[in-house]
Amino acid sequence: MSVRFVPAIVKEELTTRHTPLPDEELHHYEGSGVGSAGGDEERRVLLCWHRDQASEEAVSYYMKNISRKGDHVFILTVLPASVHASAWGEGVHPPAEERDALRMIRQDALAQLRGLAERVSKGVPGVSVSVHAVHGDAKLAILKIAEVHEADLIILGRRKLGHWQRLCEVGNVSSAVYAHASVPVLVVKWFRE
Numbered sequence: 323m324s325v326r327f328v329p330a331i332v333k334e335e336l337t338t339r340h341t342p343l344p345d346e347e348l349h350h351y352e353g354s355g356v357g358s359a360g361g362d363e364e365r366r367v368l369l370c371w372h373r374d375q376a377s378e379e380a381v382s383y384y385m386k387n388i389s390r391k392g393d394h395v396f397i398l399t400v401l402p403a404s405v406h407a408s409a410w411g412e413g414v415h416p417p418a419e420e421r422d423a424l425r426m427i428r429q430d431a432l433a434q435l436r437g438l439a440e441r442v443s444k445g446v447p448g449v450s451v452s453v454h455a456v457h458g459d460a461k462l463a464i465l466k467i468a469e470v471h472e473a474d475l476i477i478l479g480r481r482k483l484g485h486w487q488r489l490c491e492v493g494n495v496s497s498a499v500y501a502h503a504s505v506p507v508l509v510v511k512w513f514r515e
Contacts, residue, residue: 350428352436353396353452364392368473370464370499371399371438373431376479376512381438383510384477391448397439398453398467399431400460424457431455461498468505477508 369384371377384395405423435453443451456463468476480496500507 350432350455351452352432353450365390365394365474366471367393367395368464368468368471368476369395369397369442370460370476370478370495371397371435372460372479373399373434374479376510378479379512380477380479380508380510381442383508385442385445388508389446389449393446393449395442395449395451396454396467396471396473397435397442397451398464399435399455400463401427401431401455401457403457403459428455428457460495461502464495464499465502468503473505475506475508476503477510480509480511 367384369381371381402424405420405427432453432455435455439451439453443449454467456467464476464478467473476499478496478499480494496507496509500509
């Protein structure tokens, strides 16, 4: 897999929050062809991954049920643009410390994405894989990356939320992507046992 830093698509299109990261670090891409699948692949699939069981179900569903020889799979994870009041940390951090924390988060995510890319490419013969790590708003980033790569299909996992979680959750990602995407969206539900 070739590695390159891609200039941020447009900072305002990826994040609605202030971030201490420079623009060139908002978007990390490893793989073939920015802007296209990089070849004669039949289908471009954007597979969204978020280090949770719902994402694992989406990956498994793709591999077992709908993968095709010749697919190019773009595996995308969206990371926080700031560690202020996020699941990754809270409080006010000096900009240098926050940049370092975000870089560590990205490096950890990239290591996991590389392993996932290897699993998909070995598990599905004839499939090529690229990975993205983007800092920003998940809804905006998924839609923008799908547009940039002219994705034919977006796949993402969705957790089964309880009644109170549904009431409290403001704008869940899968619903927003489904509502605004210009291509088919497959939402793979994960049910807790």
